[in-house]
Amino acid sequence: MRLEYQILLAFALDAAIGDPRRLPHPVRLIGWLALRLEAVTRRVIAWQRGAGIVTALLTVGAAVAAAWGLIFLTGRLHPLAGDATSVLLLYTTLAARDLAGHAMAVHRPLVRGDLGAARQAASWMVGxxxxxLDESGVARAAVESVAENTVDGVTAPLLFAVVAGPLGAIAYKAINTLDSTFGYKNERYLRFGWASARIDDLANLLPARLTAPVVCLAAGLMGRSIARAFRVAFRDARKHTSPNSGFAEAAMAGALGVQLGGLNSYFGRPVEKPLIGAGLAPVEPRHVPAACGLMYLSAVLFLGLALAARLGAIELWHAWRSAS
Known part of the structure; x- marks a missing residue:
């Protein structure tokens, strides 16, 4: 089966059923492996940054090797079994439906006035x-999470899949999981997690910058201001403390016409984040489903454009080979 069809099937599976919680998931297995490797490398490598580098390389390598082994072994049983394994592996790297589900779990109690339940649901999305948090703060947390995870959970794995197939998508999820596990600026992980954080920054460099204009295009297709989306995206994307997260957040802020960023609290310590979309309206509960809609449409557009680029590149390659 062509890779393009595998990716389309995986995308459809994620949109239809999301992540079945009762089944083993590669991301959870990767996280488990990373923690086991951390325990070993910290014992045998005194240099914390070096131990983190070794842990990151071994985790990504093991994840890719395991994925290759599954595809190879099932493919030996029957070609269709190998194709099915590839589709399932690709499917596990996508999280559009789960992302929307978590956001709507925040939205539902907000609209019925149950701020306590909304705060609890938001705690599952943000750190x-x-x-x-007041009503606007809870809604802002959900919208910011949807924006940031549009890259981590949707467009970045799609791009890696289009470029490098299931193994590329699994490699990306391993990198992203390493950052989620070790990429903290605290005493335990400041040095050990350095490699995981830097590799994740590098992996998201292109996907984040490609996602922003796609979100702006999606805004235009949804009847929102495409000009404002592009203006805020270009103006505010680099204000974010993360080198990549600001691109999707700024595009989302402009698309929705809302102000993101501002004062947050982490473990009781106030942290002032740069304002994205400064001067626009405060986030309201209605913006949460709107953000989910933008995320879904952006995912469809991104996938279509990425597949078109892949097919175009293949045609150019064949034309060049024929001419030479």
Whole structure:
């Protein structure tokens, strides 16, 4: 089966059923492996940064090797079994439906006035303290999470899949999982997690910058201001403390016409984040489903453009080979 069809099937599977919680998931297995490797490398390598580098390389290598082995072994049983394994592996790297589900779990209690339940649901999406957030703060947390995870959970794995197939997508998810596990600026992981954080920054460099204009295009197709989306994206993308997260967030802020960023609290410590979309309206509960809609349409557009680029590149390669 052609890779393009495998990716389309995986995308459809994620949109239809999301992540079945009762089944083993590669991301959870990768996280488990990373923690086991951390325990070993910290014991045998005194240099914390070096131990983190070895852990990151071994984790990504093991994830890719395991994926290759599964595809190879099932393919030996029957070509269709190998194709099915590839589709399932690709499917596990996507998280559009789960992302929307988490966001709507915040939205539902918000609209019925249950701020406590909304705060609890938001705590599953973000790392900031949520117990004292007001309605707008909870909605902002959900919208910011949808924007950031549009890259991590949707467009970046799609791009890696289009370029390098299931193994590329699995490699990306391993990198992203390493950052989620070790990429903290605290005493335990500041040095050990350095490699995981830097590799994740590098892996998201292109996907984040490609996602922003796609979100702006999606805004135009949804009847929102495409000009404002592009203006805020170009103006505010680099204000974010992360080298990549600001691109999707700024595009989303402009598309929705809302202000993101501002004061957050982490473990009781206030942290002032740069304003993205400064001067626009505060986030309201209605912006949460709107952000989910933008995420879904952006995913479809991104996938279509990426597949078109892949097919175009293949045609150019064949034409060049024929001419030579």
């Amino acid at each position: 900031r303290d949520t117990q004292d």
